[in-house]
Amino acid sequence: MNPGQQEHMEDAKLVQDFRGGNHQAFNKLVARWQDRIHHFAYRFFASSDDAAEITQKTFIKAYHKLDTLDDVEKFGSWLYTIANNLCLDELKRVGRKRATSYEALKTAPQTETTTSADDKVLRNEGLVLLHKALLQLPVEQRVVVIMKEYEGLKFREIAEILDEPENTVKSRLYYGLSALKKTFDSWNINKEVFDYE
């Protein structure tokens, strides 16, 4: 049994315990998954407040809907589905406001960043632009990039979470990475920027 399967089994056990009336089991699930959901939401919005809110809403929803989960070993995928849907809902709710801020990000500073003498500042600005570039991606590409690149999910799992064919997921990732490449080129960001310590 590989570590992933072991983890799924432990989640399944905790879900069964919770269904059996042990509320502490749910808190253990929260402790196991909180960081991952928070990271996902943080990368999605680039905001700690939004990430915390989405994380809380995800677990509250999971708490109330856990009885509806058919395959207890897929708790993680199910949780990501909830978190992703909440992120999309939040984006719809304040879409216009966010869209405006994304538009503003498109005019990113270039020469100032690349000519800065301070390596640390250069690296920090590069990291900020990295996140800005990610936020500029279309939502469906951004979700796939985050899930694959940072959450380390398999294509099969992402397809299951998004309820899309695997090829669609791969295609979105390909176009997402290609778009990021173009953005980095247009902002004169290359991998040397991040090699400064």
Added chain:
Amino acid sequence: MNKETARSLFMDYLYDELEQDQRKELEQFLAEHPDLQNELEELGEVRSMLEHLPVQDPAEQLVMMEPEQSGFQDWWNELIGSLIPKNGFARAGFAVASLLILFVVMGAFTKLNISVDDNGFELAFGDKQEVLQQGVTAQQVDYLLQQMKEENALMVADAVQQVQQAQDEKLEQSLINFADYIEEQRINDLQMISSGINNMEEVYYDRFRQTDQVLGDLIQTVSTRN
């Protein structure tokens, strides 16, 4: 393999989800097509840049669905769990016994007093008070009945008198109304008779005048002829 097929395998290759034989096949194809090799390397470079994206951990556990039970609560739950029998029948007996004990304890605190005598069942709380009067004698009952009868007779007589009075008043009012009506009719009749007499007088007066005039004319005619 063509270029499109090779591109469709890029993501699996980059994220190491490609079967070994497919991987080798793709690598051979890329060796023959440097443009594709370059494209794949650029995508890999993007990946290596994305790795640097910082992330923030939540400061604390953001969700706690139920507060952890205190030591006392755990102890209490264990105690209750150990006291209550598991068997259904025994559990019912335990519940009945608990209720009885509760009843006795509550009775002691509230000074519950239960008694059954000739007068019936009595349930009372607090100190028992002395009964001031047990009941009434037969004589008193007779006296009360007599008094009630008298009061009833008086009430009936009073009611009859009131009804009689009301009827008398109604009759009197009816007679007054009838008399007024008769008087009104009489006045109308007299007015009609008077009016008729006046008309007759006028008619006779006119006839007398006409007769006088004819007689005057006749006398004048005779006088003229003579």
